[in-house]
Amino acid sequence: MRERIRIASAPFDPEEEMVRFRAQLADAGAVVSFLGLVRARNAAGAVTALSLQHYPGMTERDIGDALNEAASRWALEAALVIHRIGDLAPAEPIVLVATASKHRRAAFEAADFLMDHLKCRALFWKCETGEGGRSWIEPRTDDYADAARWDG
Amino acid sequence: MRERIRIASAPFDPEEEMVRFRAQLADAGAVVSFLGLVRARNAAGAVTALSLQHYPGMTERDIGDALNEAASRWALEAALVIHRIGDLAPAEPIVLVATASKHRRAAFEAADFLMDHLKCRALFWKCETGEGGRSWIEPRTDDYADAARWDG
Amino acid sequence: MATLLFFGRLGDLAGGVERALGLSTALSVADVIGIIEQSDRLLASALAEERVRYAINGTIVDGEALIEDEDELAFLPPVSGG
Amino acid sequence: MATLLFFGRLGDLAGGVERALGLSTALSVADVIGIIEQSDRLLASALAEERVRYAINGTIVDGEALIEDEDELAFLPPVSGG
Numbered sequence: 001m002r003e004r005i006r007i008a009s010a011p012f013d014p015e016e017e018m019v020r021f022r023a024q025l026a027d028a029g030a031v032v033s034f035l036g037l038v039r040a041r042n043a044a045g046a047v048t049a050l051s052l053q054h055y056p057g058m059t060e061r062d063i064g065d066a067l068n069e070a071a072s073r074w075a076l077e078a079a080l081v082i083h084r085i086g087d088l089a090p091a092e093p094i095v096l097v098a099t100a101s102k103h104r105r106a107a108f109e110a111a112d113f114l115m116d117h118l119k120c121r122a123l124f125w126k127c128e129t130g131e132g133g134r135s136w137i138e139p140r141t142d143d144y145a146d147a148a149r150w151d152g
Numbered sequence: 153m154r155e156r157i158r159i160a161s162a163p164f165d166p167e168e169e170m171v172r173f174r175a176q177l178a179d180a181g182a183v184v185s186f187l188g189l190v191r192a193r194n195a196a197g198a199v200t201a202l203s204l205q206h207y208p209g210m211t212e213r214d215i216g217d218a219l220n221e222a223a224s225r226w227a228l229e230a231a232l233v234i235h236r237i238g239d240l241a242p243a244e245p246i247v248l249v250a251t252a253s254k255h256r257r258a259a260f261e262a263a264d265f266l267m268d269h270l271k272c273r274a275l276f277w278k279c280e281t282g283e284g285g286r287s288w289i290e291p292r293t294d295d296y297a298d299a300a301r302w303d304g
Numbered sequence: 305m306a307t308l309l310f311f312g313r314l315g316d317l318a319g320g321v322e323r324a325l326g327l328s329t330a331l332s333v334a335d336v337i338g339i340i341e342q343s344d345r346l347l348a349s350a351l352a353e354e355r356v357r358y359a360i361n362g363t364i365v366d367g368e369a370l371i372e373d374e375d376e377l378a379f380l381p382p383v384s385g386g
Numbered sequence: 387m388a389t390l391l392f393f394g395r396l397g398d399l400a401g402g403v404e405r406a407l408g409l410s411t412a413l414s415v416a417d418v419i420g421i422i423e424q425s426d427r428l429l430a431s432a433l434a435e436e437r438v439r440y441a442i443n444g445t446i447v448d449g450e451a452l453i454e455d456e457d458e459l460a461f462l463p464p465v466s467g468g
Binding site: 188204205207209210213235246247267270271272273274275276277278279288289290291 | 382
């Protein structure tokens with residue numbers, strides 16, 4: 001499986017990244033992408049800024065481990081993870097996951113698995129600023145339940 | 153939910169379509185896309201061409217019904233279905249499905265549901281030409297089982 | 305004239321997707337297959353297969369449904385998209 | 387010098403992500419938290435919470451693991467990405 005991990009400290013262009021991701025494919029029949037965007041509202045009201053922190057080195061290794069697990073579970077031709085760090089504004093892309101496989105189920109499930117990992121297991125810390133003040137975000141109960149679906 | 157159905161008789165650019173799809177979004181946090189590509193090989197060997205037929209009018213109405221069902225099951229901000237007809241070469245895009253929602257599970261599930269519908273319930277007929285000769289394709293047993301996951 | 309539409313492999317058997325059929329009276333889908341059988345038993349047998357669905361003017365119907373002049377009757381074999 | 391790293395809300399409490407700590411001998415993570423407690427009980431209490439994990443030089447460890455001079459000890463509160 002061809003894989004690429006990128007921790008981006010500046011905005012990235014999702015469609016440009018997808019053109020690049022697709023250019024390397026030889027005989028994929030299915031390409032799934034997930035794009036996460038900063039939402040302009042949370043439960044407490046308007047969100048004006050989001051700040052993302054990571055642990056350089058350890059975060060990348062952990063995502064590499066998740067990609068290895070995906071490769072062992074599904075027949076993937078390629079997988080991509082791009083994750084922003086730093087300060088983000090509403091509507092900006094935070095995360096892009098792409099997977100490619102012969103048949104669609106592998107690509108869907110692997111993208112779903114990788115997103116569950118990024119959402120509540122990968123080493124990122126997310127701080128929201130807005131009407132509700134400034135607060136460090138924790139995954140929702142749903143997010144933990146989603147991630148647990150893949151546990152052995 | 154904003155929706156768009158396009159039956160394309162000429163090649164389309166998936167990333168250009170995704171730029172357009174994303175431009176209409178107001179407060180989506182999750183965008184899932186599925187892109188299906190013509191595979192260069194099947195079980196019988198090399199595939200040289202694929203030809204897709206639809207029933208103008210009825211095919212679009214049926215896809216519209218599937219989009220309505222998706223909208224009633226999941227909180228979607230927008231959904232897109234583009235499906236090729238006519239003659240296609242290996243590696244060409246056949247189908248693009250995109251969904252947008254606040255949270256990722258709705259976008260993932262709706263895209264998965266729509267693809268299952270397009271794969272074995274929507275009114276398309278697919279003919280492959282290659283080493284194995286010329287043959288009309290039927291969905292795999294897996295495809296029918298996948299589609300049945302959503303039945304009531 | 306009514307229009308008959310043959311999709312997928314049925315079009316190969318019929319020698320084309322579309323065929324016109326003059327009707328002096330309303331006929332059931334089964335009657336139409338019976339007429340086709342007189343000239344093309346192979347096609348008629350394929351049309352009568354259980355997995356082939358029928359649509360009149362874009363609505364799925366069963367074999368007893370009636371078609372009249374100006375109607376469009378489509379024979380839909382198993383589909384496959386994506 | 388060893389390096390202490392405080393991520394997420396722990397960085398707010400510590401007044402910064404990174405802090406240097408001179409070590410004359412190897413100390414356990416629990417010992418380090420004990421040292422911090424002498425000057426900052428609020429931070430030490432946050433570091434000792436069950437949901438906070440520890441990593442030494444990028445590997446997850448428990449509270450009894452030892453850090454030596456030149457090591458990097460990171461305190462990892464609940465994560466959230468995507």
